Amino acid sequence: MCIAHGTVGSQHIIVIMNPRVPLLYYWYTRIHKKRSVQRRFWVHPLLDHGPQREERFEKFYMNLREDEQEFYNYFHLSMASFDNLLSRLENSTLPRINTIMRMCISTKMKLAICLRYLATGCSMKELHFTFKVGTSTISGIITDVCSALWDVLHDDFLPSPTKTKWEEIAKGFDQKANFPHCIGAIGGKHIRSKKPELSGSSNVKNKDYYSIVLLAVVDSDYKFVYVDIGSYGTNCDSYNLKNTGLWEKLNDESLPIPDPTPLTESGKSIPFVLVGDEAFALHNNLLRPFGGTHLDERKKKFNCRLSQVRRYVEWAFGIMAAKWRILQRPVDTSITSTIEIVKACIVLHNFACERDGLRFDDSSEATSAMDNLENEPNPRAGAQANNIRSAFADYFMSPEGSVPTQ
Incomplete structure (x- = not known):
């Protein structure tokens, strides 16, 4: 039982109420306040809009392709292997369609974001500033691309042994x-x-x-x-x-x-x-x-x-x-997404070994991270x-x- 005291005019009033009522009122006001918060921006000014974002990425991507070694250092895959992956993903369920509301992110850019995350183990906030894409969008891209990579690669590079x-x-x-x-x-x-x-x-x-x-x-x-x-x-x-x-x-x-x-x-x-x-x-x-x-x-x-x-x-x-350095630190995603990330690293490992060979630095330090x-x-x-x-x-x-x- 909860007793509340109050004054109306010259009269002192005592109200006896159920103890759950104040708690329910607290949660009601908290949820209502949360729902009433308005977003300041539809797209943050720091982020590029559709056409500008794709143009900026395409320019950076073409500069990378001018140097095979720099391209490999950035994505940990050769240009031929990247192109092979891209062609496989273009025929998967990953590509999206532009709408009158906004332009979708291209499959090439999604693949670049995912590979950079797996290759360096950098944070999603760092990718947010690098690619000018929202952090929550990047999180969804990584999970979607990793799932798609498993779908398009595991039959060829991790089949059931005969x-x-x-x-x-x-x-x-x-x-x-x-x-x-x-x-x-x-x-x-x-x-x-x-x-x-x-x-x-x-x-x-x-x-x-x-x-x-x-x-x-x-x-x-x-x-x-x-x-x-x-x-x-x-x-x-x-x-x-x-x-x-x-x-x-x-x-x-x-x-x-x-x-x-x-x-x-x-x-x-x-x-x-x-x-x-x-x-x-x-x-x-x-x-x-x-x-x-x-x-x-x-x-x-x-x-x-x-x-x-x-x-x-x-x-x-x-x-x-050593190649996919996201495995050298705690993976900051849900368990479901972590499993998709590990599955992608597995098939990418076999894919890279078969196409690019064993191009890696000393792996002894990397082994101790797992x-x-x-x-x-x-x-x-x-x-x-x-x-x-x-x-x-x-x-x-x-x-x-x-x-x-x-």
């Missing part, structure tokens, strides 16, 4: 890393993000920062073969893997990987495997290092050979983060999985499998 593709990956690791029967290096990284609404501590990594998880399988050319994005940052790699379609297909044997074959002419048939670190649990199709500190020579050599393959996924993360996931406690694996790992360890000690550098 049995032939898995065989090619295994051949690549056998030739480059001296590790037979390997169909990919698997690993995970934290992508730092701002706190999601109503998320509690689900996305907190060690109570340090909020993040989502990028889980990926990489081939011997540092290109991504499979990705899973968006798991909670509190989970370890093994838990995230067990909640993916890849793990489900491995368990029900529906993944089109090659049939088991012997490592040597007289040996037993051994399945093809993924290679991971201590964050993953041992499985018939997934190898992890031997645990412990007092290891014999056989186990040490196995761990050494395994680490040579694991480095491919770490290098792939480092190359991607934290590893927590290790899985060394569980008791099945006898068959342990036998498969032992078969690889024996092979690496044999004359057929040993290499001079081990």
Whole structure:
């Protein structure tokens, strides 16, 4: 109950009212005041209007195209690759139509804004002053372009691997890393993000920062073969893997990987495997290092050979983060937009590797910007999985499998 005192003329009045009434009145006046605020400008004077904005951007864009290296430094893509992306996006749902109210932003300018954001990791406010476009508009452009990039690229540059593709990956690791029967290096990284609404501590990594998880399988050319994005940052790699379609297909044997074959002419048939670190649990199709500190020579050599393959996924993360530097800082968007940004970086990484080659600076610094996931406690694996790992360890000690550098 709430009692209010007041005076009308010479009379003192006491009013008894429901305690919710003052609170409702407060919120009513607050909302009404908020709605009554008038915008000062339809378009801020600092921003260019449609024709002037496009002319200004076109002049800047043409100046960039006069120097191939400067163009690459600005967008982290060659001119030929930029043109290829633009032609793909022109045939997507991204282009808009001019209206009598305003001119739409061209697809070329949208692509330039998005690539500059991904390549430098700069703030949207900085892009606002560079391109003379509103901050909220830039935020929408980045999400829309990233979504469109995934739609137009993932079928060509991140397709679902076939049995032939898995065989090619295994051949690549056998030739480059001296590790037979390997169909990919698997690993995970934290992508730092701002706190999601109503998320509690689900996305907190060690109570340090909020993040989502990028889980990926990489081939011997540092290109991504499979990705899973968006798991909670509190989970370890093994838990995230067990909640993916890849793990489900491995368990029900529906993944089109090659049939088991012997490592040597007289040996037993051994399945093809993924290679991971201590964050993953041992499985018939997934190898992890031997645990412990007092290891014999056989186990040490196995761990050494395994680490040579694991480095491919770490290098792939480092190359991607060095090129698309938005991954080196917390992504200041919603979780939905962050996932679209990471997906775009994945397909752009494969796209750039195939078209422009591995043009990157030292990636060691970039790798540290994306934290590893927590290790899985060394569980008791099945006898068959342990036998498969032992078969690889024996092979690496044999004359057929040993290499001079081990």
